[in-house]
Amino acid sequence: MSLVKTYDSIDELLSESTLVVRVQASADQKEVSADSAGTDKLASTLTTVKVLETYVGSPDSSLTIRQSGSKGMVFDGLAELLVPGDEYILFLKPFSFDPKGPDTGEFIITGEVGAYQLQEGRFKLTAKSAPNLPTSVDADNPLGD
Known part of the structure; x- marks a missing residue:
């Protein structure tokens, strides 16, 4: 199952x-197996972030973000x-590991591309290969309302 997707806007x-x-990313990062059994050779990285401002939704004050890969790995088209x-x-x-499975309490970056630093x-x-998304957004109006 690929989590990567192309978006037009x-x-x-x-x-x-x-x-x-x-958000602000914390130093609390750890590398874990990409599957629930812990047997996948591909790693994922979990990063704890502090929520500074909310534009959509009702998050907790801190969140755990799961990203494909680990330090030093580069995937074309994915958010760094x-x-x-x-x-x-x-x-x-x-x-969640299974679309019908239980919530893990973790979040992923939508389409593996929805990250602006x-x-x-x-x-x-x-993300280096997301040609249809804006290359930057304004901090005061990131959704372009």
């Missing part, structure tokens, strides 16, 4: 997200791993 990305939040201390606007949805006063898209 912020509105389309938003339609598949249950949360849109401004969250950097501890950096701020982001994240489009998120709940994660604060750089030089703007939030810039971290």
Whole structure:
């Protein structure tokens, strides 16, 4: 099952997200197996983030974000791993190992592309191959309302 998807607009990305939040990534990161049994050779990284502002949804004050890969791995088209201390606007949805399975309490970045990192006063898209999404969004109006 691929979590990567191509989106034609912020509105389309938003339609598949249950949360849109401004966060700060913490140093609390750990590498885990990508499957529930712990046998998958591909790693995932779990990062705890502090919610600074909420645009969509009603999140807790901190969230656990699951991303494909680990430090040093680069996947073309996926959002880069969250950097501890950096701020982001994240489009998120709940994660479960099985679409019909129980909620894990973790979130994934919608389509593995819905992550914007604060750089030089703007939030810039971290996925390198998301040609139809804006390359940056305004911190005061990230949804473009």
